[in-house]
Amino acid sequence: QVQLVESGGGVVQPGRSLTLSCAASGFSFSSQGMHWVRQAPGKGLEWVATISYEGGSKNYADSVRGRITISRDNSKSTLYLQMNSLRVDDTAIYYCAKGAFDVWGPGTLVTVSS
Amino acid sequence: SYELTQPPSVSVSPGQTARITCSGDALPDQYAYWFQQKPGQAPLLIIYKDNERPSGIPERFSGSSSGTTVALTISGVQAEDEADYYCQSVDSSGTYVFGTGTKVTVL
Numbered sequence: 001q002v003q004l005v006e007s008g009g010g011v012v013q014p015g016r017s018l019t020l021s022c023a024a025s026g027f028s029f030s031s032q033g034m035h036w037v038r039q040a041p042g043k044g045l046e047w048v049a050t051i052s053y054e055g056g057s058k059n060y061a062d063s064v065r066g067r068i069t070i071s072r073d074n075s076k077s078t079l080y081l082q083m084n085s086l087r088v089d090d091t092a093i094y095y096c097a098k099g100a101f102d103v104w105g106p107g108t109l110v111t112v113s114s
Numbered sequence: 115s116y117e118l119t120q121p122p123s124v125s126v127s128p129g130q131t132a133r134i135t136c137s138g139d140a141l142p143d144q145y146a147y148w149f150q151q152k153p154g155q156a157p158l159l160i161i162y163k164d165n166e167r168p169s170g171i172p173e174r175f176s177g178s179s180s181g182t183t184v185a186l187t188i189s190g191v192q193a194e195d196e197a198d199y200y201c202q203s204v205d206s207s208g209t210y211v212f213g214t215g216t217k218v219t220v221l
Binding site: 035037044045046047050059061062095100101102104105106107 | 115147149151156157158159162168198200202208209210211212213214215
């Protein structure tokens with residue numbers, strides 16, 4: 001079945017870096033645009049970034065542009081989110097989603113704290 | 115920045131109809147999508163392209179659009195429909211935006 005599974009979350013100090021992964025299975029990963037969406041504790045959904053099916057087009061939310069990079073490896077059916085200069089307000093559950101946001105992973109929690 | 119505005123909460127009795135609105139200036143030109151999120155779970159797509167329902171989503175969920183406002187209607191609300199609901203669309207630059215979210219309480 002179609003599945004997305006995020007990994008790489010954890011506790012990190014402010015200013016440090018972290019890379020999240022999203023392993024895809026059950027569909028043609030290389031033909032789908034992919035997204036990262038986050039949700040701070042007790043808050044709403046916030047779109048973070050989108051990458052086109054071949055990786056040539058990327059778009060970022062203003063809140064993360066310049067600090068976060070979305071990328072993908074179609075040979076491994078894996079989506080990535082590299083996060084630098086992390087801030088306390090980056091604390092959230094990070095979800096990956098495919099295409100028309102029709103399938104989501106369970107999310108991975110990133111906590112930025114000293 | 116572009117915003118999609120939803121009412122914070124809606125309360126409804128079982129069997130009644132719940133209607134959740136979402137307002138945004140670009141909605142006349144862009145499709146809206148609706149997501150349901152239950153506590154501790156990832157969001158679930160329940161309406162796409164304003165009024166289309168993915169397979170497996172009950173018929174009691176429907177979407178509509180009129181000008182700068184779109185709406186999600188839940189007909190014959192059931193206890194299991196208690197959740198947070200988010201609309202989503204894109205702005206003129208192709209940036210995705212989620213609505214502020216509406217908590218539906220089944221009385």
